[in-house]
Amino acid sequence: MITPAFELSQDPDFLTIIIKIPYAKASEFDVYFEGEDFKFYAKPYFLRLTLPGRIVEDGREKASYNTDKGIFTIQIPKEIPGQYFEGLDMLTSLLAPKKLRSAKPLVEEIAASAQLSEEEEEEEEFDWEIEQTPYEETAESTLQQQYCYGFGNLHSGVFERLQDELSDVIDIKDPDRVPVNERRRKRLAAEAAKFDPDHYLADFFEDEAIQHVLKYRPWWVDAHKKKMALQEENHQEPDRQTFVVFSEEEREQLRKFKNKSYLLDKRTRHHVYLSLIDILLAYCYEICVNEGDKNVESSWNVRKLSATLCWLESFTSIHDVLVSFGRRVLCYPLYRHFTLVTRAIDDTVTILQLGKGAVLKCLLEIHKIFRENDPSYILNDLFITDYCIWIQKIKSKKLAVLAESLKKATLTKSHTGLELEELEAAAVLVQEEESKLKDAGTVSKQQLPSSESETSDSEESSSTSSSETEGSDSDERESSTSEDGKINPLQGTLQEERAAPLIDCNGLRQDTNTSMFEVSDEKSKVSLQSTSVPGKLIEELEKQMHTAIRLSEQAEGLATASCVVSQQQENCASEPDSFSKDAIGKGNFLEVSSKKNPLLFLCSTNEDED
Incomplete structure (x- = not known):
């Protein structure tokens, strides 16, 4: 306080x-x-x-x-x-x-405490004794050193003692001691620190809500259309104020204002007009995003987006006003889209073209917004009230010239100094890369079922080939049945890798370990022991292998068997096959087993050759 x-x-x-x-x-x-x-x-x-x-x-x-x-x-x-x-x-x-209060004694008499009056107890519960400091008047010489602000720079020393109470209204600290150039430098630094690229890009790509609020048509749009239509019919300039209707509440507020005269020099009037544009831009943004409805954030939006109100800025050109407004729209409010900046500029041009009646109506609405919000009411005393009184005395031609100047002014994304175009280009590239990766993933997912089907087809053909091979083997075994109709099944287990001698393609023996084949039928067991393999037998085995491969290709329709055997023949020097033979029944048969692709060949031979 x-x-x-x-x-x-x-x-x-x-x-x-x-x-x-x-x-x-x-x-x-x-x-x-x-x-x-x-x-x-x-x-x-x-x-x-x-x-x-x-x-x-x-x-x-x-x-x-x-x-x-x-x-x-x-x-x-x-x-x-x-x-x-x-x-x-x-x-x-x-x-x-x-009554000066003192600390309670450490030792207190019970009787004395029991005699406390009800009045003293009430004072203990409700204390009005707030510490106060006498006010000291400021010398005139000190006032002259302070910097001015407000409408026409007519105010100074306001925030010298109110800074703590009104810190939420303005962003600049101690404005009475900070010159205009320093205020601008601090404002630009604060905006650069506040700018959030993620927030901006989110509104840039996901702008459904923004496109919705852009469809709102405030009252000045229809009023401007009526004015232009009437102007085309009569071929003359109509009275602009006839298109603006004031409510009874607004008329009552106008009656409360006290009539004043403002003696402003040319430079100060220039600042006043530029600050008026800045305030109207912030107001137009607020009306657009809230679609004409006011809420608890309306006061914050208007004062935060206007550097005139928030930083007590004094502009020197329309371009500076637009750059400041554009930067603040992209840094502070909920919706941060550049289209909202251009929309607010167009609305401000329309209001100025309608004349001082439309401008006054907007200023009265701003005055009401600040009047109903603590502590924003201070901005009415510094700016809005004086604007409401001053605007009624200026000529409409001045506003028409101001509207034309604002209409000709241009603002691009590069003018804001926030590198918006670079951010958008980088984000578009990232989005395209993500799209490509997503499309590539979709294509691979679509190709996956076909490759799986091909794999299953291959497995089916392999299983079919295997079943046909087994069927062929069983048929050949049935054909080898003895004359008395008895079949000689294998009773033992083949021990190829441990006992069979390794033979290369040239018929040379690589291992001399003994091979044992145990063959049994229902009556007897025959034991064969081999320590060498004759070269003649190798030649016959080679012929039988080629014959069996051709038969297998014709019967099963598999091209892979030939490739496997060819590869085995080419690599036989480095990885020779293992052969084993066995005698089954009365006829002599030979079984050849490969480490990579086991194939069974049944070859009939003479007893003397064995």
Whole structure:
């Protein structure tokens, strides 16, 4: 809380208290007085006095408030008429609380504590004793060193003591000590730090909500169409104010404003016009994104997007205004899309073309938004109220020229200095790469079933070939049945890899280990022992192998068998096959087994050749 500047005076019947509360929200204030106590509150000011005499509330009290000077005056009757109050100029003593509180003693008597009055207990629960510091007037020489701001740079020293209370209204700290160039430098640095590329790209690619709000048509669109249609029919400039209708509430607010005259030099008027564009741009954005409905964020949107209101900026050109507004739209609000910037510019041009009636209506709506929001009401005192009064006295031709200048001005993404085009190009490249990878994954998934089917077909053909081979083998075994109709089945297990000698393609023996084949029938077992393989037998085996391969190709229709055998013949030197033979029944048969592709060949031979 801020202790305001105050002074007291008296006459025989009344005590007069004058309180200076500039830029306070005077529509909401509280006054309490009884006996020697006086309390006053008007945000952000609080004053509590302990008077040297008693006052009373009997209906004769009076109060008034001067909005221009920010002075609150109250006259309170004395309880005893004619009594003289001493020490009214001792302001520090008047601010002191009535009862100084001290720490409770460490040792307390029970009897004494039991005698506490109810009044003291109530004071313990509700404490009004807020620490206050007397206000000190600032010297005129110090005021001249402060920097100005507000409408026409007519204000200064406002935030010197209100900075803590109004820190949410403006972003710049201690504006009374910061020159215009320094404000701009700090603003640009804050915007660069606030800019979020992810948020911008999200709104750039997923803009359904933004496209929806862009379809909203505010009231000035229809008013402008009516104006243009009437102008084409009459071939003359119609009265612009006839297309704007003020509500009763707006008319009442206009009656409350006090008439003022503003003596502005040429440079200051230039700043005022540019700041007006900046404020209208922020207002048009707010109306567009909320589709004409106001909410709790409306005040934040308007003041945050306007560097005039948020940073107390003073612009020198229309281009600077557009760049500032574009940067802030892309850094702060919920929807950060460049199309919203261009839409707000077009709406502002339309409002200015409609004339000062349309501009005044928009300013009255802004005034209402700030009036209903704490602590944004301070911006009405600094800017909006003066704009509402000033705009009624300017010529419409001035606004028409301003609208034409704004219409000719251009703003591109590169002007914002946020590298928007580079971000968009990089994001598009990333999106294209993701699309390609996604398409490649889809194609591979589509090809996967066909390859699986081919694999299954191959497996089926292999199984068919295997079954046919087994069938062929069984048929040949049945044909080898003895004359008396008895079959000689194999009883033992072939031990090829452990006992069979390895023979290369040239018929040379690579191992001399003994091979044992155990063959049994129902009556006897025949045991054959071989330590060598004659060359003649190898030649016959080679002929039989080629014959069996040709038969297998014709019977099964498999081309793979030939390739496998050819490969085995080419690599026989490095990985020779293992052969084993066995005698079954009365006829002599030879069984050849390959390590890679086992093939069974049944060859009939003579007993003398064995």
